[in-house]
Amino acid sequence: MADTLLFNALREAVDEEMGRDDTVFVLGEDVGVYGGSYKVTKGLYEKYGEFRVLDTPIAENSFTGMAVGAAMTGLRPIIEGMNMGFLLLAFNQIANNAGMLRYTSGGNYKIPMVIRGPGGVGRQLGAEHSQRLEAYFQAVPGLKIVACSTPYNAKGLLKSAIRDNNPVLFFEHVLLYNLKEDLPDHEYLVPLDQAEVVRPGEDVTLLTYSRMRHHAMQAAKKLEQKGFDPEVIDLISLKPLDFDTIGASIKKTHRVIVVEECMKTGGIGAEIVASINDRFFDELDAPVLRLSSQDIPTPYNGKLESLTIVQPQKIEEAVEKMMALQI
Amino acid sequence: MAQERTLPVFNATDALVTAEEGLTIYEDMVLGRYFEDKCAEMYYRGRMFGFVHLYNGQEAVSSGVIKCLRTDDYVCSTYRDHVHALSVGVPARNVMAELFGKETGCSKGRGGSMHLFSAEHNLLGGFAFIGEGIPVALGAAFQSHYRRNALGDAAADQVTACFFGDGTTNNGQFFECLNMAALWQLPIIFVVENNKWAIGMAHDRASSQTEIYKKASVFGMTGVEVDGMDVLAVRGAALEAVRRARAGEGPTLIECLTYRFRGHSLADPDELRSKEEKEEWLARDPLKRFETYLLQQNLVKGSDLKAIRDRIQTLVDEAVTFAEQSPEPDPSELYRYIFAER
Ligand SMILES: Cc1ncc(C[n+]2csc(CCOP(=O)(O)OP(=O)(O)O)c2C)c(N)n1
């Protein structure tokens, strides 16, 4: 079977779910006639029509709130954030209404909706288009936050997200849309709440997600040649975190390095370190290390940009350094 | 005191009510008034907490609009939501229990005064932030439109009524949603309760164009101005808006000129509004006005109205007893309702 590009894997997920359940619909900027800025909804407007693939005006907060209202009344909206950064304008609807309304309503309403789109640092897109909002949104109660990283998990996770009865923030990465992978012919789902052990190992646990999974794997290959055996875990679910998988790994390796693309301050890693201290402190042989993006607006200049995010070499060095600490 | 707008003249023969309809509307208005008076009493007696925004004076709007709706229509409110909840039929005891923070409250004691919800009554909320309910209401209207047009369900002709204040019409969500509602011809009615004030901000100090109904026209939407102290005027405008929305003829903006008889919330000292202004509006009390109308038209007898008032007073008193005697939420359920239990 031919390889599937990641953006097509996402499109297949949306298409299959729309075919299966006619309450599922897509809305966002340029999702319809234009086919989506990364072509994730290409052809769906022609197939499902203008209501089910709804081109909205550029009004992020309002169309997000509209999706909340539609979800409360029985539809299953999928919002495409043209770029996830634009959802800063929808912060209120995402936090107050998508995130908290089920609780404040005492369970009167459920809000089955997906907010998906491209995030992360791309190639010289400048600060505003290079945001990692997962870190900003993690404090909001009631949201599930998921990051896909391969065509296989992108498809299976998105299908699960669409079927979930809760609001799911679904992060894709601008630089991963053209990854290729041979996908199963049969239908499959990937659970939203399970981390993926990408490379089992004994020495040190690398906790990562989204594009950094691939940086971690590059580093792991080099480290392997040098005789190290790192375990690479793709978190998949950034909220809630899969502490079963994380814990099992820590009990084996006793060392953890978080590799993330969000900024260090208030990042996903900050939350992970705190939670590991709460739950698994006695298992640790070394302090948990964070490799994060610099705490700066992502610079446009290519050299500065690459210095801003974690490069595979930095991961290698960090593992070697941690392994050199003999406890 | 700002120059008062001339209220549009309304010819009551346009919206004649039967005795039965009249009594239903009257009862709803009395319920709104008595319930809120009781809230003030309970708040000052320390039985309810937080920000509590009362609706006294604006009853003609809630009753005038909601009593034209079917039970399967949707209603979306703000933080000033008690009376909208009552008008859609959420039992007074469950609203009162919510204000007392009890498990029997319509939001299970998790919401409070500004977060009243009832899926059973298609009450979409209770929204504490300015303007944030408008997109949600738009979504409910889109949902009806979707079922009807994308899924071919001819019975999906529900209408959504969305209430908010004058101050809220300066927020972007108002304009964004007017645009989308008109663009897609959604079955929604935007009901602006222009009570002249947004806490301490006089409407004419906040809006460059104070006649809010006129803002509909730039979106190609029908906008009407009504005397919000006259329940029949409101009803007349609402009936037409409901008819249009149900027929697929799109949204309407209704600006109701009204006034709140109390401070912004029970925590507001209400020092900015002049005595003359308050007196002028108090003289137009919508409840008294409708009572006079019903009697003058010989639609009902004074004793009918008194019977309603007595019954509602009892109902409100019982709501307090119910709320007082209800249990608080179980601490073991602190985390319940964060996520759907499938
Ligand atoms: C986003 C947001 N900003 C500010 C407030 C504080 N606030 C609560 S009510 C209010 C005034 C609203 O006035 P209006 O829309 O006229 O409604 P009214 O209270 O008169 O019914 C303000 C500023 C809020 N609740 N939400």
Ligand SMILES: [Mg+2]
């Ligand atoms: Mg006001």
